[in-house]
Amino acid sequence: FGSVSADVGSSLSKVVSGTPMAFKATMINTNSYPIVDASLYVKIFRKLDISGGKLINGHDVVDQFVVKDGFTLGAGEKKTIDFTWQVPAYAATGDYYIATFVQSGKAFNLLGLTFTYDVVGNIFNFRVSGEVDGGLTFDKQSVTVNDRPFYFAAFPPRISKATNEVRVSANLLN
Numbered sequence: 689f690g691s692v693s694a695d696v697g698s699s700l701s702k703v704v705s706g707t708p709m710a711f712k713a714t715m716i717n718t719n720s721y722p723i724v725d726a727s728l729y730v731k732i733f734r735k736l737d738i739s740g741g742k743l744i745n746g747h748d749v750v751d752q753f754v755v756k757d758g759f760t761l762g763a764g765e766k767k768t769i770d771f772t773w774q775v776p777a778y779a780a781t782g783d784y785y786i787a788t789f790v791q792s793g794k795a796f797n798l799l800g801l802t803f804t805y806d807v808v809g810n811i812f813n814f815r816v817s818g819e820v821d822g823g824l825t826f827d828k829q830s831v832t833v834n835d836r837p838f839y840f841a842a843f844p845p846r847i848s849k850a851t852n853e854v855r856v857s858a859n860l861l862n
Contacts, residue, residue: 692719692723693714693716693718694713696711696712696812702814702817703775705776705817706777706779706818708774710771711773712769713755717761717762722760722761722762722763726758726790727754727792728788729790730753730773731751732752733785733786734780734782734784735747744841745828745839745840746805746806747805748826748828750784751773756771778819780816783814783815784813784815785814787800787809788811790809804841826860827859827861828840830859832855832856834855
């Protein structure tokens with residue numbers, strides 16, 4: 689874990705909603721052996737305002753996708769992968785970042801943890817200017833399971849098989 693990096697960047701630091709944004713990921717395998725059946729995966733996050741307190745559940749994920757799948761990264765090899773993200777037409781104005789993840793065999797995480805929001809690989813910050821300032825969002829901070837707070841970056845709660853009902857609640861903000 690952490691022996692492969694995927695430094696991501698773009699020639700743009702600002703983009704308008706509805707337009708494509710080109711990225712370049714420079715991957716380096718620092719191991720003395722090859723990484724086979726590798727995947728480069730990314731998540732795009734919109735930063736939330738945390739001026740009023742601590743952000744427990746992380747920033748909003750607005751997109752996630754596999755950039756390249758099933759390739760080999762040789763021992764000590766450096767490889768560059770170019771890709772484009774189509775910024776959604778009605779993406780909210782704000783600060784965003786892209787985070788990289790590298791897996792082998794779709795099972796072994798070598799950079800970041802694809803199944804969580806809080807352990808990411810390399811990141812690149814950028815800004816989106818759009819037609820809307822807010823929009824409809826899922827308020828992760830308001831989620832409860834059986835009236836207890838749910839934390840997205842923690843182990844999920846265990847619920848007894850004997851429990852007849854599981855109540856999940858969340859707020860949508862518009």
